[in-house]
Amino acid sequence: xxxxxxxxxxxxxxxxxxxxxxxxxxxxxxxxxxxxxxxxxxxxxxxxxxxxxxxxxxxxxxxxxxxxxxxxxxxxxxxxxxxxxxxxxxxxxxxxxxxxxxxxxxxxxxxxxxxxxxxxxxxxxxxxxxxxxxxxxxxxxxxxxxxxxxxxxxxxxxxxxxxxxxxxxxxxxxxxxxxxxxxxxxxxxxxxxxxxxxxxxxxxxxxxxxxxxxxxxxxxxxxxxxxxxxxxxxxxxxxxxxxxxxxxxxxxxxxxxxxxxxxxxxxxxxxxxxxxxxxxxxxxxxxxxxxxxxxxxxxxxxxxxxxxxxxxxxxxxxxxxxxxxxxx
Amino acid sequence: xxxxxxxxxxxxxxxxxxxxxxxxxxxxxxxxxxxxxxxxxxxxxxxxxxxxxxxxxxxxxxxxxxxxxxxxxxxxxxxxxxxxxxxxxxxxxxxxxxxxxxxxxxxxxxxxxxxxxxxxxxxxxxxxxxxxxxxxxxxxxxxxxxxxxxxxxxxxxxxxxxxxxxxxxxxxxxxxxxxxxxxxxxxxxxxxxxxxxxxxxxxxxxxxxxxxxxxxxxxxxxxxxxxxxxxxxxxxxxxxxxxxxxxxxxxxxxxxxxxxxxxxxxxxxxxxxxxxxxxxxxxxxxxxxxxxxxxxxxxxxxxxxxxxxxxxxxxxxxxxxxxx
Amino acid sequence: xxxxxxxxxxxxxxxxxxxxxxxxxxxxxxxxxxxxxxxxxxxxxxxxxxxxxxxxxxxxxxxxxxxxxxxxxxxxxxxxxxxxxxxxxxxxxxxxxxxxxxxxxxxxxxxxxxxxxxxxxxxxxxxxxxxxxxxxxxxxxxxxxxxxxxxxxxxxxxxxxxxxxxxxxxxxxxxxxxxxxxxxxxxxxxxxxxxxxxxxxxxxxxxxxxxxxxxxxxxxxxxxxxxxxxxxxxxxxxxxxxxxxxxxxxxxxxxxxxxxxxxxxxxxxxxxxxxxxxxxxxxxxxxxxxxxxxxxxxxx
Numbered sequence: 001x002x003x004x005x006x007x008x009x010x011x012x013x014x015x016x017x018x019x020x021x022x023x024x025x026x027x028x029x030x031x032x033x034x035x036x037x038x039x040x041x042x043x044x045x046x047x048x049x050x051x052x053x054x055x056x057x058x059x060x061x062x063x064x065x066x067x068x069x070x071x072x073x074x075x076x077x078x079x080x081x082x083x084x085x086x087x088x089x090x091x092x093x094x095x096x097x098x099x100x101x102x103x104x105x106x107x108x109x110x111x112x113x114x115x116x117x118x119x120x121x122x123x124x125x126x127x128x129x130x131x132x133x134x135x136x137x138x139x140x141x142x143x144x145x146x147x148x149x150x151x152x153x154x155x156x157x158x159x160x161x162x163x164x165x166x167x168x169x170x171x172x173x174x175x176x177x178x179x180x181x182x183x184x185x186x187x188x189x190x191x192x193x194x195x196x197x198x199x200x201x202x203x204x205x206x207x208x209x210x211x212x213x214x215x216x217x218x219x220x221x222x223x224x225x226x227x228x229x230x231x232x233x234x235x236x237x238x239x240x241x242x243x244x245x246x247x248x249x250x251x252x253x254x255x256x257x258x259x260x261x262x263x264x265x266x267x268x269x270x271x272x273x274x275x276x277x278x279x280x281x282x283x284x285x286x287x288x289x290x291x292x293x294x295x296x297x298x299x300x301x302x303x304x305x306x307x308x309x310x311x312x313x314x315x316x317x318x319x320x321x322x323x324x325x326x327x328x
Numbered sequence: 329x330x331x332x333x334x335x336x337x338x339x340x341x342x343x344x345x346x347x348x349x350x351x352x353x354x355x356x357x358x359x360x361x362x363x364x365x366x367x368x369x370x371x372x373x374x375x376x377x378x379x380x381x382x383x384x385x386x387x388x389x390x391x392x393x394x395x396x397x398x399x400x401x402x403x404x405x406x407x408x409x410x411x412x413x414x415x416x417x418x419x420x421x422x423x424x425x426x427x428x429x430x431x432x433x434x435x436x437x438x439x440x441x442x443x444x445x446x447x448x449x450x451x452x453x454x455x456x457x458x459x460x461x462x463x464x465x466x467x468x469x470x471x472x473x474x475x476x477x478x479x480x481x482x483x484x485x486x487x488x489x490x491x492x493x494x495x496x497x498x499x500x501x502x503x504x505x506x507x508x509x510x511x512x513x514x515x516x517x518x519x520x521x522x523x524x525x526x527x528x529x530x531x532x533x534x535x536x537x538x539x540x541x542x543x544x545x546x547x548x549x550x551x552x553x554x555x556x557x558x559x560x561x562x563x564x565x566x567x568x569x570x571x572x573x574x575x576x577x578x579x580x581x582x583x584x585x586x587x588x589x590x591x592x593x594x595x596x597x598x599x600x601x602x603x604x605x606x607x608x609x610x611x612x613x614x615x616x617x618x619x620x621x622x623x624x625x626x627x628x629x630x631x632x633x634x635x636x637x638x639x640x641x642x643x644x645x646x647x648x649x650x651x652x
Numbered sequence: 653x654x655x656x657x658x659x660x661x662x663x664x665x666x667x668x669x670x671x672x673x674x675x676x677x678x679x680x681x682x683x684x685x686x687x688x689x690x691x692x693x694x695x696x697x698x699x700x701x702x703x704x705x706x707x708x709x710x711x712x713x714x715x716x717x718x719x720x721x722x723x724x725x726x727x728x729x730x731x732x733x734x735x736x737x738x739x740x741x742x743x744x745x746x747x748x749x750x751x752x753x754x755x756x757x758x759x760x761x762x763x764x765x766x767x768x769x770x771x772x773x774x775x776x777x778x779x780x781x782x783x784x785x786x787x788x789x790x791x792x793x794x795x796x797x798x799x800x801x802x803x804x805x806x807x808x809x810x811x812x813x814x815x816x817x818x819x820x821x822x823x824x825x826x827x828x829x830x831x832x833x834x835x836x837x838x839x840x841x842x843x844x845x846x847x848x849x850x851x852x853x854x855x856x857x858x859x860x861x862x863x864x865x866x867x868x869x870x871x872x873x874x875x876x877x878x879x880x881x882x883x884x885x886x887x888x889x890x891x892x893x894x895x896x897x898x899x900x901x902x903x904x905x906x907x908x909x910x911x912x913x914x915x916x917x918x919x920x921x922x923x924x925x926x927x928x929x930x931x932x933x934x935x936x937x938x939x940x941x942x943x944x945x946x947x948x949x950x951x952x
Contacts, residue, residue, distance in 0.1 A: 190378035195586035220588035261520035263549035420852035437865035
């Protein structure tokens with residue numbers, strides 16, 4: 001795995017929002033590596049900074065109030081944060097593309113889906129309209145949309161949620177990106193439709209070989225899809241390892257607690273209460289001192305309340321941000 | 329012998345679609361289309377289905393928050409289908425509902441103490457002082473600090489708001505509680521807290537739950553029996569382990585196999601259903617599931633499959649099983 | 653450098669929105685709204701003028717100076733704004749006229765908003781034929797030509813302050829009714845309203861405890877702007893001679909009175925005109941600011 005070329009390397013990314021109520025450190029120390037052709041999961045609860053990380057990679061942070069205040073994002077060895085807006089515009093949708101949770105708001109309701117995909121293609125590739133249409137229909141076919149010629153001239157509202165998400169994927173992949181970012185792309189879908197879309201994404205990844213960054217709150221989704229998994233909490237990566245490692249021997253108390261607390265679908269019913277994580281996610285306005293997980297952590301000590309732990313490599317490829325990691 | 333607390337028979341709820349010059353009913357959304365189920369005292373019936381299956385409508389119609397289009401609702405042996413809102417009011421004490429949205433379900437302009445107290449006010453229970461006492465006790469029970477009674481909902485997190493919702497539903501000491509996706513809007517680490525609270529309350533107060541959800545792992549954890557809905561119909565009902573370990577309806581099988589499992593080492597056989605759920609305005613003839621069913625036969629188009637009991641307390645509506 | 657910035661900004665954490673009550677937050681946002689603050693300043697000036705002014709300048713607004721030499725006096729020490737055609741002190745008349753204009757503005761705007769709120773709540777909550785009936789009536793009221801009816805009405809009920817208030821209320825509640833109906837339609841779909849029905853709450857309780865408080869912020873805005881337009885209304889009615897009757901002053905009838913002498917003593921038009929202009933503008937600015945302040949989606 002590691003002898004594959006590094007595609008994205010995020011180092012200590014910090015993205016803050018300067019609101020009228022104060023500063024929100026939405027991303028405050030995210031480190032993330034994506035190799036070429038790798039599927040990487042970024043998992044966390046609301047407010048952990050996972051979506052802001054994605055928008056930071058795309059350089060789509062609304063400014064004001066948002067600002068990337070520190071860190072580097074290397075893509076093919078070049079720092080995206082040093083690129084001009086014009087250079088970024090050429091990268092977006094071409095080399096890096098993104099799909100979102102709600103495909104309806106990402107599609108313009110007054111244009112046909114065919115027009116919208118063709119536009120995305122002609123924006124980045126020097127081809128004429130006829131070729132663009134041909135390529136669009138090819139893409140629609142690729143993402144499993146039946147009768148792509150007819151669907152080409154349909155409007156977004158004529159399609160179901162699952163179909164719209166397929167359209168979004170077709171548009172995102174139309175320029176053969178090196179990286180596809182999927183931000184909760186299956187969260188709004190029903191289970192059977194989610195299974196369709198995940199199946200499609202897996203198939204396309206094998207076929208086209210792009211890297212995928214899957215951003216989700218659903219541990220089961222990344223368990224099925226990702227090679228490596230990064231767990232984010234309160235704007236920081238707290239644990240990062242291969243999927244197998246994360247689920248087999250989680251070392252950070254948060255990861256461990258999270259895995260323990262979700263009901264197991266495959267196990268017989270018990271009347272035992274679930275081992276829940278106490279307390280709640282800290283407000284970004286009132287971050288606790290020291291380790292941000294310490295108020296909820298059963299193993300927290302005086303040190304955790306005072307000092308901020310660093311991300312350290314406990315085993316090859318297994319990074320943990322904790323003073324008292326759980327023994328494997 | 330278990331006693332049936334509530335039972336619905338051939339329950340129907342259609343929503344008219346108005347159109348044309350004189351806004352006449354041009355069609356209707358067949359949200360719930362002749363379903364039968366019962367819930368025994370003290371148990372949890374899980375009602376699962378995807379969006380558009382009618383599970384939420386079924387729960388609200390059972391409580392008569394929506395007037396049923398047809399069928400019967402029997403509560404403690406009494407037919408409550410035809411009761412007027414005024415006749416229903418005393419019964420509302422015994423049947424409560426908790427909602428999915430921790431933001432929309434609490435009035436933003438009311439302090440939480442008042443929100444929790446409102447059921448007591450409406451039913452004129454006790455003196456003012458006694459009501460306030462009951463509110464504080466209830467807040468403590470659900471894990472909220474009673475001194476927060478003067479605060480407004482926006483000052484609480486999602487999980488705490490759901491606790492407020494639980495407190496409001498339980499302050500009248502009801503018998504039956506409909507839980508409409510009570511945890512699906514919450515963060516993963518908060519979900520388990522609310523699940524535990526709901527289970528603890530059930531044991532302490534001998535509550536009966538109708539647990540409506542799309543998350544099958546949570547349904548498995550919570551329910552004694554499970555009913556699976558598809559496009560307005562119940563397709564399968566069984567005791568919990570029986571349903572999850574031996575699903576018989578092709579839809580149940582596909583649904584269960586589609587659930588992702590949080591363990592990368594488990595590789596499961598997956599049935600990927602083709603296509604989308606058809607519109608409930610124009611459901612397919614015969615069996616509603618036939619358009620996506622991998623085993624569809626000619627008879628499925630012509631005849632609606634009847635609910636048959638394949639083993640004690642396990643009923644399925646599928647032609648594959650009647651053929652045998 | 654970036655590190656330092658991070659540290660500094662972290663320390664500069666201010667109060668967050670979670671620490672504010674709703675009213676506190678609206679007030680905080682209002683103070684940052686420049687137009688609203690300009691409006692508030694104008695209103696404070698007007699209120700001070702009307703209510704504190706008479707304590708400083710004690711003159712009888714109806715006392716006349718007999719004889720030709722008392723009429724149309726230019727501003728002087730004895731009469732800071734001069735005198736009018738009857739030799740009355742204009743400054744004193746401006747104070748008392750302002751009180752009456754403001755009184756009419758407040759009472760009629762608040763009352764018509766209340767009536768609009770009741771009609772809108774009932775129509776929106778019950779829907780169906782109730783809604784149809786009330787809203788068609790509202791439409792009918794809106795399509796009536798106000799002024800001819802007004803003149804007809806005043807010949808029946810007479811002229812005077814209370815009659816003017818009544819007339820402004822009768823013709824002023826319809827916009828609020830539409831506004832509240834629209835809000836009630838969307839609010840009644842909220843889950844907390846369903847929750848209230850689930851506990852057995854009556855229709856009255858749902859309307860007044862659940863729907864009404866959630867329309868209140870918008871109604872306050874509407875009332876604020878309504879005061880401004882009621883003052884204009886009063887001025888117009890008085891200008892036509894159907895409003896506040898002599899010898900009582902209102903800014904409206906001062907304006908009406910002065911039009912005969914527009915060439916002789918233009919200042920008699922300028923004073924009440926300017927006062928009305930400032931008051932209405934002040935209420936409108938402040939109301940607009942309030943509207944922006946209660947809208948959480950708007951960044952200020």
